[in-house]
Amino acid sequence: MRRIWQLRHSLATKLILAFLLVGLIGISLVALLVVVRTRSEFSRFLSERDRTALANALAEHYAATGSWQGLSQALDAQPGLIELRQNVVLVDANGAIINSLQESTATQTMQDILRFAGEPIVVNQQTVGYMLPHPMTVPNPELPPPSPEQDFLARVTWAATASASAAILLALLIGALLAQTLTRPIRALITATHKLADGTFDHRVTVQSHDEVGQLAQSFNQMSAKLARASQQRQQMTADLAHDIRTPLSILRSYTEGLKDQRFVGSPTIYNVLHEEVEHLQRLVEDLRVLSLADAGELVLNRRMIDPRAILERVGLAHIMQAEAQGIALTVEASEQLPSIDVDTDRMTQVLNNLVSNALRYASAGAISLGAQLRGDQVVITVQDTGSGIDAADLPFIFDRLYRADKARQRNASSTSGLGLAIAKAIVEAHAGTISVDSWVGSGTTFTISLPVANPHAQIRPKTT
Known part of the structure; x- marks a missing residue:
């Protein structure tokens, strides 16, 4: 369980999740746009299929009667074509409006109709009319209508460009937030290390996470505490050494000055005191030498x-x-x-x-x-x-x-x-x-x-x- 907890809070896991999030969002945007565009294109396909079915029904009526007489009654007899008849206008081969397949009083000129590509109605390899959407939208006559292939490519290109742009912008946003989150504790550590280098051992950094950066902050705080402790020990050791050395030196000085000034005469007792203090100094120096060798890894062992x-x-x-x-x-x-x-x-x-x-x-x-x-x-x-x-x-x-x-x-x-x-x-x-x-x-x-x-x-x- 502890291993799982560490993995959940590790920096690597956060990076993986961030990249995964960016990828998922990008894929989701692409998928969403593809679905929307596919539905739109499929709707167009169904519309074209239905128009073709209606055109076939109109062609069958014309082939059977040789004219457009009785068209409304013939279409009413086919319930499946009722919905397909909405917003469709029938014109003959010369472009004259024969009949609106729904009740409408719309009128169009020959030029308007000729500018618009309608669904042809062919009987015996001869075009007998056109089926046009209604109400009619007349495009710019100076621009030729795009082919279906060009129109499809344009739509797909737009979808891909839009999704890629959105994914890039989102990746930049998430990357900026992630970089800010990751670099904030690192900048705090940089500031703390500078203070540590200047001799400020009591500075601590705030641990904001349990990932590798948080562990680094904890390690830094522990190191600072140990350095502060070592600095305090060094100062205390210097003071203690000064005291331990000063005491026997003071005794030696007082006795030697007394002997020099002939305030008292040398005796075995005085000489023993002097000898003991010299031995104390010698032991202190030898102990320091042993510790120095041990610290340097140079203590010789027989x-x-x-x-x-x-x-x-x-x-x-x-x-x-x-x-x-x-x-x-x-x-x-x-x-x-x-x-x-x-x-x-x-x-x-x-x-x-x-x-x-x-x-x-x-x-x-x-x-x-x-x-x-x-x-x-x-x-x-x-x-x-x-x-x-x-x-x-x-x-x-x-x-x-x-x-x-x-x-x-x-x-x-x-x-x-x-x-x-x-x-x-x-x-x-x-x-x-x-x-x-x-x-x-x-x-x-x-x-x-x-x-x-x-x-x-x-x-x-x-x-x-």
């Missing part, structure tokens, strides 16, 4: 076949001490027989380390579980915690660069660049995988990573001891 469980156990082992110190239970729950995945182990470990670090950072107690299982031709890795969760309004933007869900997280994230989840998403997608998040406030958060099996047709590798 892939190798590895058991997914091995990566999870490595990550769990790296964070087990911190988890125990915070009173958090960190477990690895992965299937023992999983097919290998072809990944850059360092990059994938970086992704999982970031997810576990976030879980530890934003959870004061509870549990963190690392899991992996096979779903079709995908190995699904999950990082689940029972922390405070993420508000639903923040979930669509959780993988945006420098995005932090709430004030509490910003307060605890001074040592992070705010790019961790954006980098995780870029690395996973570089492996032809996907990453998603599900979270409920007060119930915890689950990050899900899906990676393709290295060889989906290979047998599951048995557990080794």
Whole structure:
């Protein structure tokens, strides 16, 4: 049904219907004129046939009597000729009016009659009279009467010319209306694209139809919204980067100026602070470099076949001490027989380390579980915690660069660049995988990573001891 609805509202359907309408109207006009002309010509044919029948009856009377005496009585005896006798005048071979076959006092001169071609009455190959229409219309004597063939061709030519002219005018009218209808939204799109090129991302076009042009308008509005969002994110990212860089630089400057002015003497504590701020700047620069490479499709991956469980156990082992110190239970729950995945182990470990670090950072107690299982031709890795969760309004933007869900997280994230989840998403997608998040406030958060099996047709590798 949806396909039928799309076809009904498509631009191609509208064009086809418009052309069909023009064709139907043209054909209808031609057919109408042909019918009218055919009826007229057929009426003429019947009239000529009837006149011929009357002429034959008159000839039979003359052949039988040798004169026109008793003509009216003879015709009255034939009911079929009563209607045919209307408006007919009988003249002899010399052009003199013998008798009007209907009551009439009309008189004509010899010259008038001779100018008009009547229906001859022939008896024994001799013309004994003429049957003329009455009342008589005398044509221009200077113009010879047209032949029946010429008259027929003239009528047909007129009908064809009239119908063609009407069809052309109608086609021009419909074409103009159709062109106006089609070009109006296109002109609006042209204006909108010019505004978009000038940096006006909030301009939208009105969607007036559901055909291809309407879909183009919808796509343009979606593109404008995404560009506006990207512009806003870029501005926010610039401001956040400036803040993230300014903070450690301010700390470094204050400490180095104090050491230079000898306001305080260098100590291991001061040197540790300076070292931590330098490391923070280094991480920020490195994260930006990784994102830049990922955006350009130039992120180098040193892939190798590895058991997914091995990566999870490595990550769990790296964070087990911190988890125990915070009173958090960190477990690895992965299937023992999983097919290998072809990944850059360092990059994938970086992704999982970031997810576990976030879980530890934003959870004061509870549990963190690392899991992996096979779903079709995908190995699904999950990082689940029972922390405070993420508000639903923040979930669509959780993988945006420098995005932090709430004030509490910003307060605890001074040592992070705010790019961790954006980098995780870029690395996973570089492996032809996907990453998603599900979270409920007060119930915890689950990050899900899906990676393709290295060889989906290979047998599951048995557990080794």
